Amino acid sequence: MAGARSEQGAVQTEVIPVLLGGMSQDLFRTDAYLTECSATVSAITPQGIVLDRTVFYPLGGGQAGDTGVLVLADGRELPVVDTRKGKADDGSFNDDICHLPAPELLVALLNSEQTPDFRLAVGDRVTARIDWARRLRLMRFHTTTHLLCHLVPQLVNGCSITPDYARLDFNMTDALDKEALTAGLAGLVAAALPVTVGAITDEELDAKPELVKSMSVQPPRGSGRIRTIRIGDAALIDLQPCGGTHVANTSEIGAVVVTKIEKKSATTRRVVLGFAA
Numbered sequence: 001m002a003g004a005r006s007e008q009g010a011v012q013t014e015v016i017p018v019l020l021g022g023m024s025q026d027l028f029r030t031d032a033y034l035t036e037c038s039a040t041v042s043a044i045t046p047q048g049i050v051l052d053r054t055v056f057y058p059l060g061g062g063q064a065g066d067t068g069v070l071v072l073a074d075g076r077e078l079p080v081v082d083t084r085k086g087k088a089d090d091g092s093f094n095d096d097i098c099h100l101p102a103p104e105l106l107v108a109l110l111n112s113e114q115t116p117d118f119r120l121a122v123g124d125r126v127t128a129r130i131d132w133a134r135r136l137r138l139m140r141f142h143t144t145t146h147l148l149c150h151l152v153p154q155l156v157n158g159c160s161i162t163p164d165y166a167r168l169d170f171n172m173t174d175a176l177d178k179e180a181l182t183a184g185l186a187g188l189v190a191a192a193l194p195v196t197v198g199a200i201t202d203e204e205l206d207a208k209p210e211l212v213k214s215m216s217v218q219p220p221r222g223s224g225r226i227r228t229i230r231i232g233d234a235a236l237i238d239l240q241p242c243g244g245t246h247v248a249n250t251s252e253i254g255a256v257v258v259t260k261i262e263k264k265s266a267t268t269r270r271v272v273l274g275f276a277a
């Protein structure tokens, strides 16, 4: 949900990494369709490889971290198996985005004498390239979860978005109808509604607390602006703070179905989404 930086970063991006050191420029927040970018290695740590800029989305807001490759100067491809936000010594998130190689490869990279296959050093230029087919599935599911928030106007107390399924837990006691929700989603997909990235101020969010639909995750405050995702043209379908990656139009979601509705607890109904075969 840490999405406030990109809107104000367009002009400052060449300056901020220099001034603040570890900050990774998150290109995916302004353009979710970027599949690769050139970048410079700014750190190699036990948390992973940090670049000055990246198209890799780090696990957050329920959405899985990206996978892909870092293409090295000699053309070889270093596999990235996950992406995570960096953590400071006190455990809080910092602005690093950490690209994770397989554990044994990371150990080898940290000890240059043990890297027969890959050599990587701070300052090296690489091309960061995500697994786009996988990411597009995550984007289609993430936008679908926002459509579900429109169809089920209840607070959310859990969310998980993977390439193969997504689930959203609603804080409610009433039953939900699987077929009715699938039909509702199909209608919103067929309506080909635009999905746009915006921003609101902390004060605007304070004045409209109903925009926050998650009970478990609060949008980051303090930076002044909070990233939002809006679905709908003149008629608003959904608007909420979100740092995730989304398709640009609901028509790109395609055939998504509700595969299961579970009663997780007396006050939680879980909706599980899948792609139609």
Ligand SMILES: [Zn+2]
Pocket: 061, 142, 146, 241, 242, 243, 244
């Ligand atoms: Zn979201």
